[in-house]
Amino acid sequence: MRQFSYLRPTGISDAVAALAAEPTAQLLAGGTNLVDLMKYDVAQPSAVIDINGLPLKEIEVLEDGAYRIGALTTNSQVAYDPRIARDVPLLSSAILAGASPQLRNAATSGGNLLQRTRCYYFYDPSTPCNKREPGSGCSAIGGINRIHAILGASEACIATHPSDMCVALAALDATVEVTGPTGARTIPFPDFHRLPGDHPERDNTLQRGEIVTGIRVEGGRFAAHHSYLKLRDRLSYAFALVSVAAALDLDGDTILDARVALGGVAHKPWRNPLAEAELAGQPATRDTFEAFARRLLSGAKGQGHNDFKIPMAEKAIVRALMQAASGRPQVQSEKRLR
């Protein structure tokens, strides 16, 4: 591993100043992604700014009843928080579908948002990769691309965002709170991650020197009808090939409101708010969900090895919505599909 300088700021403004002063510096939270990428020489920070001393480890209830989840809360802390498990069970479930207990104990909410793709070529500095080295080319296009995107990809990059937590946050219309050299701002979840376009080296819309301080998410509304369904090569401890976060608000069998986000299929959690809006007033039936699934996947395009993801996603969307409608969400320790 390359040498780097190590800093341990204790205040947010110190951390922001240090990050803004050195463009090649990187923040260290749980370390489960950054340390890994440094070992592969994919991440080469000149300075590592350890933010574990910052006061961002709480889950607070805000005046309007929403939750503010500090950036340094661990994935385990959030998933098992009794209030989150009760009011935002979709988020708990998605977190528990990811990684392993040890990793979730170390991984933080902020780091989870910022984790990088698991594209094999991105991880291998001996191969061309536009995300790692802009302009070098994309080895996955025409290469091995079984885990890659079927939606929103570009000619420059077909990588997917690997997070489970973010898929639930996208469905729940969370907002990301950040602080930078010019002050604080909030970013609606759909605007936080970006599609690759011509700049796959940029995963998100954070500006230089900005630090994620927290995530705001509403509770209650979809607690009765939700499901996080994750399909992968192993039954646990594997990244999603396709995942679905489904949330419904029902009046009897009639849909009042629906939110569906997909993971494992694009450079960011994938949603179609127009198609969701059209579900309002419709009956919560398989036919409705099948039509919706086709709509959500319109424009999907396989790269060869990952063509299977299109029919897999279609079935997973329907299954997750049926689970949500019946109030029987997928339980992550249960290895049969509900």
Place this chain on the structure above:
Amino acid sequence: MDLGQPRAPSPTVPVTLTINGTNHSLDIPPFVTLLDLLRGNLALTGTKKGCDHGQCGACTVLVDGVRINSCLKFAVSLDGTEITTIEGLGTPDHLHPLQKAFVEHDAYQCGYCTPGQICSAAGLLSEGHAKSREEIRELMSGNLCRCGAYTNIADAIEDVMGAEGRETVREAAE
């Protein structure tokens, strides 16, 4: 804090760690992982390196009682914490209940994954989220075993969990 120009690499950083009950004041280069510190500098070789990338669980230790993968932690980021490795859980004369149960249930073949499995199981027991065998299996999924001793590992943990359950019931009755 100096916020001027790019800084020179930090040669070493002072840290204090309590490892298996013993205090250590160390000067460590920042790139040293907890796993390499334990196995190299401190010669505590019970903790194993399997993948070095968070993918196998062989390096699992407890930091302030919480199980983590020691291969993905820079030791300098753990200043002031208490670390427990397999050497700190039990001794040959006084085995930890999990160590005893692993022996009784033959919960290994080569034994390479075992220290990580046992530290992970200790973390699982104190977390208290596993209530069924299905949940034990899911919440032990961060520990791979190439020898495939999974069934016996789950048996051993279930055994200790059952004994702890009986213990709590007995205490409550007394």
